[in-house]
Amino acid sequence: MVLVLHPPPGRDGMTTVFKFGGASIKDADAIRHLGDLLRQLGTRPDVVVVSAMGKTTNALEALLAAARGSDEDDYRQQLAALRSDHLATVEALFSSHNNAVGERVEALLNDLDACHRQYRDDERARHYDQTIGYGELLSTTIVSAWFNEIGLVCDWHDACRLIITDANHQAANVDWAETSQRLQALASGRMVITQGFIGASTDGVSTTLGREGSDFSAAIIAHCLDADEVVIWKDVPGLFNADPRRFDNARQLMKLSYDEAIELAWLGAKVIHPKTLAPLRKRHIPLKVRSFETPDAPPSVISQHGDDDPTPACILAEEQVLLKIQPRDFSFMDEVRQHEVFGRLVDAGLHANLIDGGAMRLSLCLDAHPARLEPFVEQLTADYVLTRHDDLTLLSVRHPTQALLASLSADREILAERRNTQTAQRLFRTEECPETWHIPE
Ligand code: ADP
Ligand code: ASP
Ligand code: MG
Numbered sequence: 001m002v003l004v005l006h007p008p009p010g011r012d013g014m015t016t017v018f019k020f021g022g023a024s025i026k027d028a029d030a031i032r033h034l035g036d037l038l039r040q041l042g043t044r045p046d047v048v049v050v051s052a053m054g055k056t057t058n059a060l061e062a063l064l065a066a067a068r069g070s071d072e073d074d075y076r077q078q079l080a081a082l083r084s085d086h087l088a089t090v091e092a093l094f095s096s097h098n099n100a101v102g103e104r105v106e107a108l109l110n111d112l113d114a115c116h117r118q119y120r121d122d123e124r125a126r127h128y129d130q131t132i133g134y135g136e137l138l139s140t141t142i143v144s145a146w147f148n149e150i151g152l153v154c155d156w157h158d159a160c161r162l163i164i165t166d167a168n169h170q171a172a173n174v175d176w177a178e179t180s181q182r183l184q185a186l187a188s189g190r191m192v193i194t195q196g197f198i199g200a201s202t203d204g205v206s207t208t209l210g211r212e213g214s215d216f217s218a219a220i221i222a223h224c225l226d227a228d229e230v231v232i233w234k235d236v237p238g239l240f241n242a243d244p245r246r247f248d249n250a251r252q253l254m255k256l257s258y259d260e261a262i263e264l265a266w267l268g269a270k271v272i273h274p275k276t277l278a279p280l281r282k283r284h285i286p287l288k289v290r291s292f293e294t295p296d297a298p299p300s301v302i303s304q305h306g307d308d309d310p311t312p313a314c315i316l317a318e319e320q321v322l323l324k325i326q327p328r329d330f331s332f333m334d335e336v337r338q339h340e341v342f343g344r345l346v347d348a349g350l351h352a353n354l355i356d357g358g359a360m361r362l363s364l365c366l367d368a369h370p371a372r373l374e375p376f377v378e379q380l381t382a383d384y385v386l387t388r389h390d391d392l393t394l395l396s397v398r399h400p401t402q403a404l405l406a407s408l409s410a411d412r413e414i415l416a417e418r419r420n421t422q423t424a425q426r427l428f429r430t431e432e433c434p435e436t437w438h439i440p441e
Pocket of ligand 2: 021057135211212214
């Protein structure tokens with residue numbers, strides 16, 4: 001059966017998916033603000049996808065490390081902090097007669113504790129996926145209860161029963177046919193609220209889609225329901241030509257093509273998860289990026305009708321590592337060698353943000369992701385001489401000019417670079433980079 005749409009006043013027949021990230025629900029005031037925003041909008045989304053509150057996912061990753069370590073007190077303290085943070089939000093939102101929400105939160109945290117005990121000796125990626133999604137389970141429990149409390153009637157759904165994936169833990173691949181079937185069978189006249197970031201394999205084992213994956217969850221749902229639009233609500237008014245928190249003259253891009261947005265996200269523009277655009281592009285579903293802080297401001301709209309502006313866009317990726325890889329036997333870094341190194345890179349779950357090569361050298365710029373990077377480095381050292389630079393910043397520029405690159409680079413040493421007709425990338429030492437950047441006019 002097809003999803004029965006909530007009839008939104010004035011926009012009959014539109015299917016809309018909203019996504020709210022951690023900052024929009026970081027505490028009780030933020031959740032109240034969100035409820036007010038939805039009530040004032042006039043139109044209701046059919047599905048609301050919600051991330052974990054604030055920085056909960058980081059806290060859950062730290063809890064995972066503690067659970068796999070030997071300091072039981074540290075683990076207990078971290079779990080207690082998660083409990084008190086979430087219960088403080090519940091207490092601030094609900095009067096004492098509504099302690100059912102507090103009980104559900106307590107029950108989820110007890111389940112989380114049990115999960116850590118069950119999986120602590122299991123493979124890390126599997127343990128990760130059984131526990132990290134609790135941030136979203138907790139947040140959606142609280143937010144859906146608040147919506148119902150204020151008359152925004154909604155049904156809570158477990159994304160593990162909706163988003164079906166393979167068992168590739170921490171970067172699960174969507175089973176589109178099964179997920180479409182599950183979502184379309186979700187007959188409801190009411191607003192659906194579900195978790196971003198998580199899913200499950202067909203045998204019911206929890207999986208995650210990758211950090212920051214809630215944007216992607218919203219796109220998956222929109223694709224499977226053939227929705228009319230997706231709105232991701234951010235703490236910035238839209239998609240800018242640079243991170244407005246790092247560039248003092250960044251400006252909003254109002255109309256963008258899927259292709260251009262994919263390039264920006266792929267280069268690391270953190271505002272949209274890179275996997276978000278493809279499922280929308282396939283069905284021509286526009287993506288709006290709007291601000292929950294200033295909802296009246298015009299959004300950025302990403303669609304097939306982009307008005308791509310050839311003015312430059314800058315993307316910063318920090319905490320980068322440069323690895324120069326040379327065969328120990330002085331052989332060429334030919335296709336066979338490259339194939340071998342990239343095979344190991346894929347197995348390690350790493351992505352090269354910049355690739356540069358020479359006759360006997362391959363240089364890779366990678367995220368400093370210790371759990372993935374260190375085993376990769378250790379494995380390579382048997383066959384290759386490695387030269388490594390840490391604490392680097394990668395600047396990527398779309399539509400660069402030579403003058404602009406020279407000005408942005410100042411007199412800093414460039415540790416690696418790459419350029420094609422559309423994009424230039426340069427790698428610098430972070431300590432030599434400014435805190436606030438400026439795009440030369
Ligand atoms: P959410 O938790 O809702 O997914 P994110 O923190 O992931 O939100 O994304 C919003 C942040 O992305 C903004 O606070 C902003 O600092 C950052 N950002 C990075 N690049 C851009 C850009 N090009 N345009 C807008 N925001 C950007
Ligand atoms: N909560 C997850 C994270 O912080 C997913 C998301 O927010 O998009 O990575
Ligand atoms: Mg995000």
